[in-house]
Structure formats: structure tokens, C-alpha cells
Amino acid sequence: MKTYPDISKLIKAKEAHRRALAALPFERKIELVFKLQQRRRFVKSAQLVRKRRIKA
Amino acid sequence: MKETLKVLNGILKAGVVQRYAIGGAVAAIYYLEPIDTVDLDIFVQLKVSGSELSILAPIYEHLSARGYKASGQFVEIEGMPVQFLPVFNPLTEEAVAKAQTIKYARVTTFIMRPEHLVAIMLDTGRPKDYLRIAMFLEQGAVKLRSLMPVLRRHGLVEKWVENEYRFRR
Numbered sequence: 425m426k427t428y429p430d431i432s433k434l435i436k437a438k439e440a441h442r443r444a445l446a447a448l449p450f451e452r453k454i455e456l457v458f459k460l461q462q463r464r465r466f467v468k469s470a471q472l473v474r475k476r477r478i479k480a
Numbered sequence: 481m482k483e484t485l486k487v488l489n490g491i492l493k494a495g496v497v498q499r500y501a502i503g504g505a506v507a508a509i510y511y512l513e514p515i516d517t518v519d520l521d522i523f524v525q526l527k528v529s530g531s532e533l534s535i536l537a538p539i540y541e542h543l544s545a546r547g548y549k550a551s552g553q554f555v556e557i558e559g560m561p562v563q564f565l566p567v568f569n570p571l572t573e574e575a576v577a578k579a580q581t582i583k584y585a586r587v588t589t590f591i592m593r594p595e596h597l598v599a600i601m602l603d604t605g606r607p608k609d610y611l612r613i614a615m616f617l618e619q620g621a622v623k624l625r626s627l628m629p630v631l632r633r634h635g636l637v638e639k640w641v642e643n644e645y646r647f648r649r
Contacts, residue, residue: 445513445514446511450510453509454584
């Protein structure tokens with residue numbers, strides 16, 4: 425039978441990271457949201473370039 | 481966002497609104513981890529009441545006179561799209577009335593309490609609302625002893641019981 429790695433430690437670490445993020449000051453969390461939006465814009469612009477290249 | 485809040489406090493000071501409170505995703509971020517959002521939802525208690533959205537007109541006029549332009553349902557205030565929502569039922573009215581006073585970068589502002597946010601999300605009932613309720617419960621950001629009285633007052637206990645399986649693991 426095939427065995428798979430136990431990722432429960434990774435899941436727990438993810439959970440801890442989420443809790444640490446939740447515990448940050450409000451101002452810091454809003455900063456992170458703005459960064460998220462910048463990243464989203466960047467990803468979207470990259471998709472646009474890719475689509476244009478495909479069309480060309 | 482600091483400058484946006486200063487403008488909102490100006491609306492309050494000018495008496496255009498009686499009270500305001502931050503709701504929606506930005507309020508959720510206050511209690512949870514950062515989540516992606518595009519706008520700032522501001523619930524307002526106005527001096528006038530009515531069933532038409534035109535009751536929001538004094539806010540738009542006040543902002544327009546100060547150079548802030550409306551675009552669709554948003555008003556761009558200091559780089560942040562803001563959506564104004566009049567309190568539209570007893571639950572949102574209570575949520576604004578009982579909002580807590582906080583400081584953001586030394587600016588005073590008002591933010592809905594977690595029990596009201598969860599009750600509003602339950603009432604709205606979109607998939608993303610249920611997901612956020614699950615986050616509030618999972619992260620211990622809302623206390624059931626504070627939430628249940630709000631749900632009882634606003635006739636939401638049955639809906640909570642029906643949907644609880646969606647929020648709990």
C-alpha cells in the first residue's frame with residue numbers, strides 16, 4: 425500500500441500562522457490587505473500580458 | 481485609511497450622519513486575520529428615515545463639495561472606495577448604536593462588535609458570509625454568550641441552528 429507523508433504538522437503551523445496574523449494590530453493588518461491588493465493587481469496584469477501574447 | 485477615517489469623522493462632526501460604524505470585511509479584519517477586500521463598508525444612522533436610498537444624498541453632497549467623486553456604488557475617499565449603507569433593519573441599527581470606539585493610527589473611529597458582524601453575516605447568508613462566520617468561530621473571535629442574545633433579539637436563532645453545520649468542523 426502506498427504511503428503518504430503526514431502533513432498534520434504543516435497544517436498546525438498554518439493554523440498558528442493564521443492566529444498570529446489575527447493577533448497583529450489592526451493597522452498592520454490593513455497594511456497587509458493593501459499589499460494583497462497590490463499583488464492581486466500584479467497577478468491580473470500578468471494574466472493580461474499573457475492573454476495578449478497568446479492572441480498575437 | 482487614516483485619511484479616509486478623518487473624512488468620515490468630518491461627516492459626523494458636520495452632523496450629516498448621527499453615527500457611523502465600520503462593517504463588512506474591514507471590520508472582520510479587526511477581529512480576524514487579513515482577508516482580501518475591495519471596499520470599506522460604512523453603515524450610517526441618519527437623522528431622517530425613509531425607504532428610498534436618496535436618504536444618503538446629504539452624504540454624497542457633503543463629499544462632492546469636498547472633491548470626492550462617486551463611482552458606481554462607491555465614493556473614492558483618499559484612495560479608498562467607500563460604500564455607504566443606511567441602517568436597514570433593527571439589527572444593523574443596533575450594530576451601529578453599539579459599535580465600539582477604537583483608534584486607527586491615532587484617529588478615533590467606530591467598528592461593529594463581532595457578535596453583530598456574525599449576526600449580519602448570518603442574516604445576509606451568502607457563501608462568503610458563512611465562510612467568515614466559520615473563521616470567527618474557529619479563531620475564537622466571537623463569544624457565543626454575546627452572540628446568542630443578539631440572534632434571539634433579531635429572530636435569527638432558527639437560521640443559526642439550521643446552518644450551524646456549515647460553520648463548525
